[in-house]
Amino acid sequence: MNKHLLRTALIVSYMVIIAVIIGGISSLFSYLNTGADRASILHTEIQKINQYIPTVVWGSLQNEGRPMDAQTLSRLENNYLDAWYIKQRAYQSNSTEGIEDYYTENARKNLYETVAYNKAAGITIEATTLEHHPEIDFFSEDGQLIVLTDTDVVEYKRMYINNVFVLETKEVSTYKVLFLLEDGFWRIRHMIRENTKPYIEKQSTKLVNDIPTxxxxxxxxxxxxxxxxxxxxxxxxxxxxxxxxxxxxxxxxxxxxxxxxxxxxxxxxxxxxxxxxxxxxxxxxxxxxxxxxxxxxxxxxxxxxxxxxxxxxxxxxxxxxxxxxxxxxxxxxxxxxxxxxxxxxxxxxxxxxxxxxxxxxxxxxxxxxxxxxxxxxxxxxxxxxxxxxxxxxxxxxxxxxxxxxxxxxxxxxxxxxxxxxxxxxxxxxxxxxxxxxxxxxxxxxxxxxxxxxxxxxxxxxxxxxxxxxxxxxxxxxxxxxxxxxxxxxxxxxxxxxxxxxxxxxxx
Missing domain, CATH: 3.20.20.80 (Glycosidases)
Structure with missing residues (x-):
């Protein structure tokens, strides 16, 4: 009787050990064959939640180079707006968190320097863009590079020094932007601002007499x-x-x-x-x-x-x-x-x-x-x-x-x-x-x-x-x-x- 019990216990133990080993190997295999989930590595999790959705009106898509398809355009727009959001958040909090996910190594340098300067000077900037009118200029044949011009970008900025309000601006600008495809995501390599001018809000009012009394x-x-x-x-x-x-x-x-x-x-x-x-x-x-x-x-x-x-x-x-x-x-x-x-x-x-x-x-x-x-x-x-x-x-x-x-x-x-x-x-x-x-x-x-x-x-x-x-x-x-x-x-x-x-x- 003791021999039978011992044999049964050994068999059960052996089966449990084999199951654990197989489960571990299966999990490891699954992990190694799964691509990196960008949402899981981003601190901001902005892939899951809409946090920055200004009005975007695309111009002509008759660009030079490779024809632009709807899927690429959608991905480009999402990454572009996410990059704007991360930059605005960086200037508001003087933190560089998330910048590397949307800007190439070369582009990060200028952002890091600006954030460091603002932090040392006690400067914080609250800003947003309200309208974008981008147009594709060039899409490389290998699908790795895109150049666009974003005209009439409506921007609002508010600056504080040591938490004291000092400046408020409304501007409209044009941006030239170069993107590189890295790890399946469009990162900004260069962004040049030009043709900036004050934004004049249309404040038309109507004379209203026939209101319910x-x-x-x-x-x-x-x-x-x-x-x-x-x-x-x-x-x-x-x-x-x-x-x-x-x-x-x-x-x-x-x-x-x-x-x-x-x-x-x-x-x-x-x-x-x-x-x-x-x-x-x-x-x-x-x-x-x-x-x-x-x-x-x-x-x-x-x-x-x-x-x-x-x-x-x-x-x-x-x-x-x-x-x-x-x-x-x-x-x-x-x-x-x-x-x-x-x-x-x-x-x-x-x-x-x-x-x-x-x-x-x-x-x-x-x-x-x-x-x-x-x-x-x-x-x-x-x-x-x-x-x-x-x-x-x-x-x-x-x-x-x-x-x-x-x-x-x-x-x-x-x-x-x-x-x-x-x-x-x-x-x-x-x-x-x-x-x-x-x-x-x-x-x-x-x-x-x-x-x-x-x-x-x-x-x-x-x-x-x-x-x-x-x-x-x-x-x-x-x-x-x-x-x-x-x-x-x-x-x-x-x-x-x-x-x-x-x-x-x-x-």
Whole structure:
């Protein structure tokens, strides 16, 4: 019996050892026969994630030498833009990480020297390119060398010395670029910049007079700040938009969350829901102000190309919709001045305003400032000036008149205002529903007297407020829940009769 057990144990051990050896040899063989995965050796992993996608418009492909094929052109474009991204990132961080992956040994030398000099001098440069117009000049017969000319390259740069802002430039240049094929990737061997001149942004504005004068900021009651999520329901939109139409309102302001919509790669189902919302609005004669970039707050120069791709997809898809009223670039961006820097925020807004206008020159563009004091910023770039007002309603008439004096040639819209009716544990001295009614009654009197276009906040009270909106503090959350004209049980509050100057129903 012992002999049989011993023999069995030896056989099993032998089989396990053989299996381990064979497995090891198989893994080694597989490894040796697998080419180097560039994404696995790159620190940046930009092969997997879109991080730099400026507008690229290729010119003629009737080049000298070898004919250019679509696959090579696509690979060349990807490597070229990745090289730009790595260079911009190197100048911003004064790090040489990733440079060797996109530049040949000769080209790296100049980049390394520049990075070393900037680091020693305390210089950092935040930069991006927004447009490229390349054309192939030569493609060698052996498929190892390409020369291109990239004209009208739009560049934005911001320089800091010891973290102090010193310079901002917008330029347009032409680049001559020579690529060598190394390890299956196109690396830059030479890049020569020429014909540089200041870039003059086209800041045309349109005179807008026929804007809807009576509107409201809208979220469905069950899904505040998540209009286009899983709870999206066209029947809810039908019901709500019918209420708004019957109340005499003419427009709604809605919000597109940047990350939720997919950032640079817009989710098709989200865009479809946004378009369906406009379809529903059109059935009830409601015009729609679309507020872009909700919950976005980075403003990084290296994000600009991603932000533009996001805006381009949405604006180009909806610019011809009959329900579209206009574009609000960003909700209350001045609240980010302290944390992100006013100069950074305003530069981003300036860029994005011009970009949206270039895609849709027909509809007005505005910025939803959180107060009247900030509304004069970029007043010459926007088509309509808009601001929010949550201060003493008795001062509104004076504030609005002051803005009209400051900006006499532009329509001015009060795109958010309201009063919470929360009065409870977390705010025992808050306003009652009766006080809210008196507030809106007075507001409508002021609007009628001064012909002020308005968009109130908001149709419904909400049972829950996302933490991202006002934070975790209970007195802020509970206050935010009670701005509506209809309570969370579906009953119209006393203020509803003043949702508009000609409401039909106050029941």
């Amino acid at each position: 009576k509107g409201i900021n809208y979220y469905p009651q069950a899904t505040p700040w998540d209009t286009f999520g899983e709870g999206f329901d066209t029947e809810i939109l039908h019901k709500d938009f019918n209420i708004l139409q019957d109340a005499g309102l003419q427009s709604i302001r809605i919000f597109v969350p940047y990350e939720d919509f997919g950032k640079a790669n817009i989710h098709a189902e989200k865009l479809k829901k946004l378009e369906q919302t406009l379809d529903m609005a059109a059935q009830y004669d409601l015009k729609v102000m679309i507020t872009l970039f909700d919950f976005y707050g980075a403003y990084s120069v290296l994000d600009w190309t991603l932000n533009r791709r996001h805006a381009h997809t949405i604006v180009s898809q909806l610019k011809n919709h009959p329900a579209l009223y206009g574009w609000d670039i960003k909700n209350e961006p001045n609240l980010d001045f302290e944390s992100r820097g006013k100069q950074n925020v305003v530069a981003w807004l300036d860029m994005m305003t011009s970009f949206v206008k270039s895609i849709d020159p027909q509809h007005p563009v505005t910025i939803g400032w959180s107060n009247a004091e900030s509304a004069i910023i970029l007043k010459d770039q926007v088509d309509v000036v808009s601001f929010h007002f949550y201060e003493n309603i008795d001062t509104l008439e004076e504030v609005y008149a002051s803005l009209q004096k400051e900006i006499p040639q532009k329509s001015i819209v009060l795109s958010e205002f309201g009063m919470s009716s929360y009065k409870g544990l977390w705010n025992p001295f808050g306003n009652s529903e009766t006080a809210q009614e008196a507030y809106h009654k007075k507001a409508q009197t002021i609007f009628a007297k001064n012909k002020i276009p308005f968009m109130s906040w908001t149709l419904y009270d909400f049972a829950e407020i996302p933490t991202e909106v006002v934070g975790k503090l209970p007195w802020r959350k509970n206050n935010q829940k009670r701005f509506g004209f209809i309570d969370d049980t579906g009953n119209k509050k006393p203020a509803f009769q003043y949702i508009s100057t000609n409401s039909k129903d106050s029941k």
